[in-house]
Amino acid sequence: MKVSVSWTNQPLPDLGFDEAWKQLIQSFSDLPQLVFVFSTVGYDINQLMPALLELPPEVQVLGCTSCQGVMSHAGFLSAPTGGLGLLGFSDPEGAIGVGLADLTQSACDTARQALKQAILAADREGESPDLVFVSASPGIEEEIIQGIESLVGKNIPVIGGSAADNEVSGLWQIFSKSQVISEGVIIAVFYCSGKLLFAFHSGYDPSGEKAQITQAADRTLYQLDGKPAAEVYNHWTNGILDSVLAQQTGNILSQTTLFPLGRWVGQIGEIPYFQLSHPERVLAGGALRLFADMVEGEDVWLMRGTPESLIQRAGNVARAALETQEQLDVHRIRGALVIYCAGCMLTIQPRMEEVVLSLRQALGEVPFLGAFTFGEQGCFPGGENRHGNLMISVLVFYDAL
Secondary structure (H helix, E strand, O other), X not given: OEEEEEEEOOOOHHHHXXXXXXXXXXXXXXXXXXXXXXXXXXXXHHHHHHHHHOOOOOOEEEEEEOOOEEEEOOEEEEOOOOOEEEEEEEOOOOEEEEEEEEOOOOHXXXXXHXXXXXXXXXXXXXXXXXXXXXXXXXXXXXXXXXXXXXXXXXXXXXXXXXXXXXXXXXXXXXXXXXXXXXXXXXEEEEEOOOEEEEEXXXXXXXXXXXEEEEXXXXXXXXXXXXXXXXXXXXXXXXXXXXXXXXXXXXXXXXXXXXXXXXXXXXXXXXXXXXXXXXXXXXXXXXXXXXXXXXXXXXXXXXXXXXXXXXXXXXXXXXXXXXXXXXXXXXXXXXXXXXXXXXXXXXXXXXXXXXHHHHHHHHHOOOOEXXXXXXXXXXXXXXXXXXXXXXXXXXXXXXXXX
16 A cells, blocks of 8 residues: 655646645655545636546546645645645555546435446445445435445445535535536545554533434424423523524524534443534524434433544544554554544634644654545444544555555
């Protein structure tokens, strides 16, 4: 396995990609089989396409937009007006495929279509991949995971991050070498000669406040324990929604970033792990709209985080990924891909260099690239593939002997 990372904030997208590409391939004796491209919406992605189309046929591309910038082992690159990061991956003894599908049918069927394309591109029809990486437009992530699992089963880990823009204004995009879409999914499948180590966690702990979801539909939470959800949440958080509730409706993203709702997924020993949902808006009648689906009958906990927990958690998640490998040999770590929630990044943006440092301390001196996403997908320790908010996924590329 070989991993290399490069980045740029060159103001012109085509020149920026050319600059980053030349940096990237200096580390490869042959060309990378797959290039992840994380770009800000400050770049017109359509202006990137001629440069992507000129890449050799053996190079596949998985691209999505990232909120306001990217991060790498070299630091935090805030580039809201235009910038990108590249991660090149090569595994000559393995196989990789990429598939993209526009949302012209159900999200579940769209995921199946993209996954079939990716498996075909890897020339591994009839074989289950070691791992599926996914980037989708926000709002359809649960159905995307359902579609993937319906094709390859629930025992294949799914990792990824939802495309983002700078202000939740719908400008996000997903792209391959030849196509740009706003609504849909792009998938990469890995059949690796080495190992793919991964972890999926958050930087939050349960507060002790808990209630049952007594009325919900999709991503709208109407009632908790039979009471308006926003009122219950406001009581739990000592009135952080008072001003919004006085107006009956309003955006609450900034107020709720450190206080998401968590649903129990499983536990390791006596330590539970949670899937988080970020309250986004108060609706008329006291309902809450979130960035993840709610299910009636389930319990939810109020979760609490701090800036310090969000800074240190990235390194902790990377360590958790490495700890899945018995008798770890640090010299076999080739690099990593990090999916970090955009809401968390915006909350601690002045301290993002500390996040980078925490990752470097965990991973060692290897290249990594991180995107800031509007939803995170990952595989929990018990093997559960889930979509959540305000979470971190880390994928480590670990070479064979």
